[in-house]
Amino acid sequence: MSKNSDAVSQVNSTNLAQGTDKLLFHQIRQKGNKDIFADYIILLRTIPTKSTDKEEHKKKLEETCRKVIYSLEQAGLQAEVRRGSDKLIFIFVLCDLHRLKREVETSRINDWFAGVRVKDIQDDNEVENDEPLPDSERLRLVYEIITKPVQEKGAGINPGLGDFELVESILLLQDDEYNEEWIKTWSTKWIIEKEDLLRLRNHFGEKIAYYFAFLQYYCVWLIVPSIVGLFTWLTLSEYSIFYGVSIALWSIVFVEFWRRKEYELSVWWGVRNYSRVERCRPTFQEEYYIPDPITGENKPYFSPWRRWLRRAVAAPIIIMFSLTLSVTLLFYILLNVIMSDYYDGPFREELMYLPTVAYCALVPALNMFYTKIARRLNEYENYETESYYEFNLSQKIFISNFLIGNLSIFFIGWIYIPFNYEIGQYFGSFFEIFGLSVTIEPVGPERLMNELKYFVLTGQIMSLFMEIALPYLLRAGAVGVKKIQRTTTKDDARNEDESAFLKRIRKEAKLPVYDIFEDYAEIITQFGYVSLFSVIWPLTPIAALINNLVELRSDAIKLCVHTRRPIPHRADSIGPWLENLELLTWLSAITNPSLLYLYHPTSKAFSSASLIVMMALIFCTEHIFSIVRYIVRQMMSAIPSSADDYIKSQEYNAKKRLLEKRAPAIKRQISNQEKGGTWTWGNDLEESLRSAIHDYKTE
C-alpha cells in the first residue's frame, strides 16, 4: 500500500485495482456464482438529522465518504461506493486474501498467548495448514479491521462516533443459502446435535451459538421435570412436597451442569478467556493514559475506584426506578383484583377493561423509560470492554423484566390469597364511601394457578406471535403504504446484477438489528416460572418444554428473515444470565417451601399462617440449599472434564516438543559435569554395614 499523506489524492489512486482473486472466501462467491460481493456494507445517511444548512451537509457527507474510503484503504481493505437509495449511500468493503491472512495470523497468535486458543500453533504456521477459517471468524476479523483504531492498523470506523457521525451502521448481508439449509435441518429434527451447533457457530459466531446451545440444553433438561410434573399432576395431591423438592434439586443441578457445559463449549470453540484480548469500547472515556505494567505501551486507564463511585451513584437511581415500576405494577395488579373479584357496582362490564388500559398506558412506557435510564447510567459507568458493558446493562434491565414477569405472582401468592379477607374488608369500607357494594368471596389457590397459567401459556403464545407473525404483518402493511406513495428508489447501479444486489441490500438495511437480550430474557424468565412457581401447577415444565421446542425453530426463522444478519462476536459464556439463573435457583429455595407451607392441603396454613414457622422453614431450606449446592459443586469438580483434558493434552504436547528440541543440550551439560570429586564419607560401604548391623548381632 502506498502511503501518501494527502487523504483526498489517495482516493484517486488506482491501486484499488490491485488485490487478488484468490480470496479465502472464494467458496462463498462460488456458491452465489456472482462477481458482485462484499464482506460488509457501510451505510451512510444522506438525510441530515438536524436542520443544518443543505450545502454544508452535502460537503460534510462527501468528506465523510472520502474519509471512510481513505481509512479503509489505509487499513488495507478494498472499498467501492454506490448510491443505494434516496436515504443511503453504500460503501462496500472487501478484505483480500493477504490482508486477511495477516489478520488471522496475528489474531491466532494473540489468542494463543492470552490462553484463548488452546491448540498449539505450528512452527511452519501457514494459515492453511492450521485450522480452517470459519465464516464467522473471517467476518469477525474483517469487522475488527473496520472498527479498531488506526494505531492498531484498523480503519477506526465506528457508526455515529467522531468523524463518522453520518455512518448509520455496518451491514452484514444474510447468506440465504445457509439460512435455508439451517431452517430446513432444524425443522426436521428433534435434537440439535453438537455438529449443528458447530455449524451455527461457524456461521453466526459464538455469541449467537451460545444462545441456541443454552436453549437446546435447557430443552433436554426440561424433560426430567416434565415427567415428574406430569406424574405429580396425575397421581399426587396439589402442592406436592415431592415435586417441590425435586424441582429445587433439579434447578441446582441444572445450573451447575450448564456451567460446566458452557465451559466445555468455550474450550471447544476456542473462546475461553477471550475477554483477555478484547479491545476497548470506542466510547470508553479514559481518565488518562498509563504505561501498561506488562508491555510498557501507553494504554487508556479509568480508575476502578471512580467506576465504583459512579456505580454507587447509579445504584440508588436504579433502585428508585425499580420501586416506581413495582408500585405501578402493584397498582395495576390491585386494580385488576378489584375489578375481577370485588367490584360489583355500575358499569362493571365496561370497567373490566380498565386494568388492561392502565397497564398498556403505564407499564411499557415506564419500562422504556427505565431502559433508557439504565443505558445512560451504564454508559456513565464507563466500562472498558463491550462484554463488561453488556454484562452490566443486562443485569440492570433484567430487574424490570423480572418485576413485570413475577411481581403479580408474588403478590397474589404471598399477600392477596393469605390476607384475602382483610383486603376485601378494607376495599369494602373504601367503596362504601362512594355508596358502592362489594362482594367478598374467599379466593383460593386456584387464583394463583390461573395467574401462573396466564404467564406460562398466554404469555408465551403472545410473545411467539409478536416475534414471528407480527413482523410479517407489519412489513406487508409497509409495502402497501409504499405502493400508495409510489416512490421510486434512485440508485446508480451499473448493470442488472448490481441493481439486483443493491435492491437486496436496501431490503436488508430496513430490517432491525437482532437483539439477543430479548430472547435470553424470555428463556430465563421462563426458567423462573419452572423453578420458582411450578409447584403451583406441575404442568409448567411441559408447557415450557413445548414452547421451547417451537422457540428454538422460531428464533432461527426470526434470525434469518426478520432481522439483519448479526455481526459475529465472540462469547465464552451466556454471560450475565448464568448469574441470573443462580439467583433464581436461590430464590426457588425460598418460594418452594413457603408455597408448600401456605398451600399444602394438609396445612391449610393460609387461613392461620404462622409467620414464625414460615420464617424458620425458609431459614432452614435456604441453608440446606447452600449445603446441597456446595456438595453438588464439589461432586462435579471431582469428575474430570473432557475440556480440561483437552487443554492439558495440548499443553503436554507443547512440552514434549520443547523437551525433544532441548534434549541434546541437556545431555551435553550432564556429560560435562560427570567428572567426579571424592565422596566425603569415603569408606567401604560393606564395612560400615557390617559394623552397624553385624556387630549388633554379636551383642
Place this chain on the structure above:
Amino acid sequence: MSKNSDAVSQVNSTNLAQGTDKLLFHQIRQKGNKDIFADYIILLRTIPTKSTDKEEHKKKLEETCRKVIYSLEQAGLQAEVRRGSDKLIFIFVLCDLHRLKREVETSRINDWFAGVRVKDIQDDNEVENDEPLPDSERLRLVYEIITKPVQEKGAGINPGLGDFELVESILLLQDDEYNEEWIKTWSTKWIIEKEDLLRLRNHFGEKIAYYFAFLQYYCVWLIVPSIVGLFTWLTLSEYSIFYGVSIALWSIVFVEFWRRKEYELSVWWGVRNYSRVERCRPTFQEEYYIPDPITGENKPYFSPWRRWLRRAVAAPIIIMFSLTLSVTLLFYILLNVIMSDYYDGPFREELMYLPTVAYCALVPALNMFYTKIARRLNEYENYETESYYEFNLSQKIFISNFLIGNLSIFFIGWIYIPFNYEIGQYFGSFFEIFGLSVTIEPVGPERLMNELKYFVLTGQIMSLFMEIALPYLLRAGAVGVKKIQRTTTKDDARNEDESAFLKRIRKEAKLPVYDIFEDYAEIITQFGYVSLFSVIWPLTPIAALINNLVELRSDAIKLCVHTRRPIPHRADSIGPWLENLELLTWLSAITNPSLLYLYHPTSKAFSSASLIVMMALIFCTEHIFSIVRYIVRQMMSAIPSSADDYIKSQEYNAKKRLLEKRAPAIKRQISNQEKGGTWTWGNDLEESLRSAIHDYKTE
C-alpha cells in the same frame, strides 16, 4: 551408574567413592566447616515391634538396610551407614551435584508447563544461570528422590510402608546457624517484612512460610479492630452496635484481602497451582490403572463416585462423634454451671473441682479418639495427593476443635443467660429430691464476658506455656531419668567429629515432628473469638494482637528448638483454613446481630426475648452479609493485582521472543502472496464517488 541386577553385590561396589565435591550446597558445608554432612538421615528401628524371633528380625533388618542402600544408589543418591544408638541405625543420604541438577532441571520444566512456575525458562538453561537454588527447594527435591517410586527414578523409600517397614522416619537436621540468626532477627523487630518471609520460605519451604505469613498478616490487620475495640471499651456502652457492625465488616474484608495476599505470595514464591504436579500419596489405593487421557501413560485411578460413596459413609460417623463430643461438653458445662451458680449443698468447696476433673477425664480422651477415627476415615476416603488428604483431615479435626473452643460460649450466651430462671427452677426441683438447697441468682451478661475472657486470656497463656516451657521441663525430667538409668549409647563413630555428629542426630531424632495443624487451629479459633464474640468484650482484638506478637516468636522458637526440622513441602495457600475463615465470618453475621439484640442495654431482650424478631434480624443480616461480601469481592477484582501483572508480563515476554523468532517466516509468506489479482468491482473509485454523492447534489 552401573546397573547390576544383583542387589547385594551392588552394595559392595566402590562406585560410591565417585561423586563430586563441587556440590551445589557447598555453602552449607563451608558454614559448618565440617567434612561430615548429610542431606537426610534415614532412621531404622533395630528393636522389633512385635515379639518376633530375634534371629529373624536381625535378618530382616539387614535386608532392609541393604534394600535401602541399594534403592538410594539406584536413584543416584549416595549413602553411608552407621550404627547410631541401641535403638537406631542411621543411613546418611547425600545427593551430588549432577543428580541434583538433573532433578532441578526436570522439576522446573515440569513446573513451567503445569503453570506452577511463571518465569520463562531460558533457552540456554544452565541451572546456575537461572534462579538460585534455595535450601528448601534442594531439600524438597532430594526428599522427593528418596520417596518417589522407582519407576519415576526415585528410591521409593516411604517409612513404615512395604519393604521399608523398619524405616522409622526420614530425618532432616536443624541448621543451627540459620535458626540462631532467625530468632535473633525476629525477636528484635516488630514487623516481619517480605524479605524475612522469603528467607523463611527459602529455608523451611512454602508450607511453613505460609503459616508465618498468615500470622503476620493477621497481626497487622488486628490493629484496626484493636483500636476500634479500645475506643468502644473506653467511650461507648456495652454491646455497641457500632462495634458489632465494624467487626463483621472487618472480618469480611480481612478474609478477602488475605485471599488476594495468599494468591500473590503463591505467584511470587512460584508455587501457584503446584498441586497439578503433585505426586500420588504412597498409601493411595488405586482401583485399577487407566491410560492417562493426556500422556497415554497408565496411571492409578480411583473413581470419584466411589470416593463420594465413602464420604457419604464417613459423614454420619463424623456427625455422630461430633454430637457425642457436644453432649459431653454440654455435660461438663452444665456441671460447671451447677457447681458455680446453683449448688449450695454440702462439700461445695470440694465438689468445685468436679467439673474440671470430669473435663480432664472425658474431653481429651474423647478428642483423641475422635482424631483417630477421623484419621482412619480420611485414609478410607483414599485421597490421591497429600494436599487433598490434609485438606480433608484438617476439616474433620477442626470440627472438634471448634466445638471445644466455642460450645460453652454459645451455650451460655444463647441458652443459659436468656433462660437462666427456668434452668435454675428446674435444677432447684431436681436437687430438692435429694434434699439439697439451691440458690437462684439472676445471671447477667458479665457471666458471658467472663467465659470469653477465660478462653481469650487464660486459654492462650496456657497454650503458650504448653508449647514452649513444657517441652523444656519434660526434657529436663527425661535427662534426669536417663542419668539414673546410666545407660551408655553404643555407636560406631570412626572419629571425634563423627561421634559429635552422631550425638547430635540422636538428640534431634528424639524430638517430635512439627505439627502445623495445631498452630493453625489455634490462630483460626482465636480469629473466631474476635469475629464471633468480641462484641461481648471489645478488648478481645487487643488481647489477640498481643498474644500473636508473642506467638509469632514463640512458634519460631518451637520450630527451632522443640521439634525436628520440618521437611520442606510446597503449598499455594493456607489450604483448608481459608474455608474455615469464611465459615467463621459467615457465622459472625449470625452471632453479632443476635448478641446485640439479646444483650444491648436498651433492648434487655433476654428477659423477654422475641424469637421472631431475632430470626428476622438474623435473616436480614445474613443476606446483607452475602451482598456486602459480593460487593467487596467485586470491588477487589477491579483492582489490578501485581501478581497477575507479573504473570502477564512473563507471558508477554515469552510471546515477544517467539514472535521475534518467527518474524522472518511471516515476512516471507506475505511477500509470496503480494502478487495481485484483479479487484472485482474494477471501477475508478473517484467516478463512483461522484455518481454516489455529487449526483445527489444536483437533485
